[in-house]
Structures are given as structure tokens and as C-alpha cells.
Amino acid sequence: MCEEKQWNSTQLRRYDLELEQIPRLYYTDPKIDELISLNKPVVITGSNIIKTAKANWTPEYLEQNIGNAGHTVMLSKTHKFKYFDESKVLNKNNPHGIEFTPPTRKTKMKIGEFMRKLREWKPGNDRLYLQQPLNNTIGDLLVRDFINFDWEYINNKQSKHNWGPLTSNLILISQEGNVTPCHYDEQQNFFGQAYGYKRCILFPPSDFECLYPHPVYHPHDRQSMVDFDKPDYTRFPRFKFAKGYETVVEPGDVLYIPIYWWHHIESLMRGGPTISVNFWYKVGPTSLEYPLKDHQKVSITRNVEKMLLEVLQDPKEVGPLLRSMVLGRYT
Ligand SMILES: C[C@@H](CC(=O)O)C(=O)C(=O)O
Numbered sequence: 001m002c003e004e005k006q007w008n009s010t011q012l013r014r015y016d017l018e019l020e021q022i023p024r025l026y027y028t029d030p031k032i033d034e035l036i037s038l039n040k041p042v043v044i045t046g047s048n049i050i051k052t053a054k055a056n057w058t059p060e061y062l063e064q065n066i067g068n069a070g071h072t073v074m075l076s077k078t079h080k081f082k083y084f085d086e087s088k089v090l091n092k093n094n095p096h097g098i099e100f101t102p103p104t105r106k107t108k109m110k111i112g113e114f115m116r117k118l119r120e121w122k123p124g125n126d127r128l129y130l131q132q133p134l135n136n137t138i139g140d141l142l143v144r145d146f147i148n149f150d151w152e153y154i155n156n157k158q159s160k161h162n163w164g165p166l167t168s169n170l171i172l173i174s175q176e177g178n179v180t181p182c183h184y185d186e187q188q189n190f191f192g193q194a195y196g197y198k199r200c201i202l203f204p205p206s207d208f209e210c211l212y213p214h215p216v217y218h219p220h221d222r223q224s225m226v227d228f229d230k231p232d233y234t235r236f237p238r239f240k241f242a243k244g245y246e247t248v249v250e251p252g253d254v255l256y257i258p259i260y261w262w263h264h265i266e267s268l269m270r271g272g273p274t275i276s277v278n279f280w281y282k283v284g285p286t287s288l289e290y291p292l293k294d295h296q297k298v299s300i301t302r303n304v305e306k307m308l309l310e311v312l313q314d315p316k317e318v319g320p321l322l323r324s325m326v327l328g329r330y331t
């Protein structure tokens with residue numbers, strides 16, 4: 001029986017992209033392990049992985065039970081919440097950082113204030129995105145829900161696929177229409193959707209040349225330089241060759257976002273607030289088998305950039321040196 005879809009395509013932002021569907025598989029399907037072992041995305045449906053979050057985590061419940069501490073809230077003047085690494089920004093404590101105007105502001109907000117600002121939001125106000133690591137500030141009922149996730153299923157996947165340790169779980173409460181622009185993480189990710197709908201667009205690590213990540217030293221390291229709302233095809237001509245995959249995750253779904261896969265995640269427009277909880281795992285022990293996997297090559301490019309910056313000191317010297325090494329010799 002196919003359930004009535006709870007959203008429509010007018011709630012999705014429009015991009016100049018060709019997108020295939022990410023497979024949605026019932027949690028007992030053995031093809032899930034096949035895809036995870038190939039570092040390919042898959043939506044796991046019908047599981048109990050985050051059953052208690054799907055059952056309980058409404059905005060009202062979280063307002064009552066997430067805990068009374070100040071939670072981390074990002075503020076943005078636009079719908080985009082492009083992540084940046086504060087440790088790479090020039091400031092009095094970080095003379096080696098670079099001049100950078102952050103596109104978002106991080107603040108601490110109690111849940112009551114956050115929810116009030118969400119309810120009273122008007123165009124022109126800063127947009128809000130609560131992004132709080134699950135830690136000891138979280139209320140007892142949420143801890144109980146978290147303990148009652150299907151850890152047998154989760155831990156089985158972690159060990160079967162040789163993932164490293166679980167490093168953190170982030171609780172995400174997003175305003176409708178918010179976008180986390182395209183980026184990759186250096187961790188395996190089980191992305192659980194508890195409330196509302198999020199559209200996820202993913203690209204494989206092999207699309208590195210089409211997505212133009214900022215240089216490693218930049219605060220926007222790992223983030224694509226391409227503005228999906230208004231792509232600059234002069235600066236980023238290969239963006240038109242990016243081959244993306246998409247899905248709209250619904251309450252109870254868990255999307256496997258493989259390590260080094262690019263992902264752009266948006267809360268549907270006019271869909272109300274959304275609530276997600278992710279599971280980030282360090283990469284496990286990996287042997288270098290040839291041919292190397294695409295994500296291993298991305299990891300190598302990062303090490304080359306870091307080493308060259310270490311030696312050259314001045315980022316402006318990295319490009320010319322690489323060009324002199326490659327042009328006419330390796331091209
Ligand atoms: C925070 C999340 C994006 C989002 O849900 O807005 C993400 O990038 C991740 O879980 O790796």
C-alpha cells in the first residue's frame with residue numbers, strides 16, 4: 001500500500017542539476033550491506049534505528065525535554081548555513097588564519113527562546129538552525145529515547161563495515177527552507193530523520209573536479225565553492241557535469257551518507273520545522289588496496305595540500321608550484 005506523499009515538488013528548491021534517486025530499501029534487505037560495503041548511499045526504511053525519536057520528537061516535546069542549557073544555534077541572513085571552521089579564521093589568537101567574513105553567526109540559545117523566535121519569524125529576520133551535539137546537557141527523556149535507539153542494528157552495521165568509533169550525534173532542529181550547502185565530511189554518517197522532511201542531494205567523491213572545494217587551509221575547507229542557487233559556470237565550468245543523487249527523507253528514515261560523499265541538505269520549504277539526528281563515525285582501519293578508491297584519492301589530495309602549505313607557508317605559492325609540476329609533464 002503506497003502511502004499518500006506528505007510533500008510536493010514545489011517545496012523543493014530548483015537547481016540546474018540532473019539527479020537520480022537514491023535507493024530506498026527496507027531495513028532487512030541484504031542489498032543495504034552491499035551498498036554500504038561499496039561506499040554508496042542508501043535510505044534505510046522501516047527500521048527501529050531511531051524509532052523513539054520518530055515516535056516522540058516533535059518541536060513541542062523537544063521544547064519540554066531537550067534540556068535547559070544554552071544550545072548551539074546558527075543564525076543566517078539567508079537560507080544557507082554554509083559551515084566554516086573557526087580555527088582557520090584570522091583573529092588575535094590565530095595569526096596564521098585568513099581574513100574571512102563568516103556567512104553565519106554561532107550563538108547559544110535556550111530552547112524556549114529558540115522555539116519562540118521560530119514561531120515569530122518574519123522575512124528579514126535572521127534564520128535559525130539549532131545544531132546541538134547530544135551530550136550531558138540533554139534532558140533525561142531524550143537520553144532515554146537515545147538509549148532506546150536500535151543500537152543492535154546500528155552497532156552491527158558499524159562492525160560489519162569496519163567503521164571506526166562513533167564520535168558524535170548531532171541533534172538538528174531546522175527552520176523550514178534552511179539549506180546546508182554542498183560539502184563532504186571525513187566521517188561515515190547515519191543520518192536519521194525524526195520529524196518533517198529533508199531533501200538530500202548527494203554526489204560521489206569522484207565529482208571532486210565538478211564541485212570545486214575551497215582550499216584545505218580555508219575556513220570553508222570541505223565545502224563546495226559553487227553556489228547552487230546561482231552557479232558561476234565561468235569559474236566552475238565542470239559543475240555542469242556533476243552527477244547527483246537525491247532523496248527526500250521522511251520521519252523514521254535513516255540515510256547512509258558515505259564518508260567523503262558530497263551532500264547538500266535542505267528542509268522543505270513551507271514544510272514546517274524539521275528534526276534530525278545524525279551518527280558520525282571515524283573511518284576505520286583501511287588498507288591501501290589498488291586501484292585506490294575515489295575517496296582515498298580525495299584524502300591524498302588533502303594531505304598533499306597540507307604538506308605543500310606547511311612547506312611553502314604562503315597559499316599563493318601552492319597553485320604555481322603545482323602547475324609547474326603538472327602542466328606539460330603529467331597532462
Ligand atoms: C548537519 C547535516 C546537514 C543538515 O542536516 O542540515 C550534515 O551535513 C551531516 O549530518 O553531515
Ligand SMILES: [Zn+2]
Pocket residue numbers: 183184185263
Ligand atoms: Zn555533513
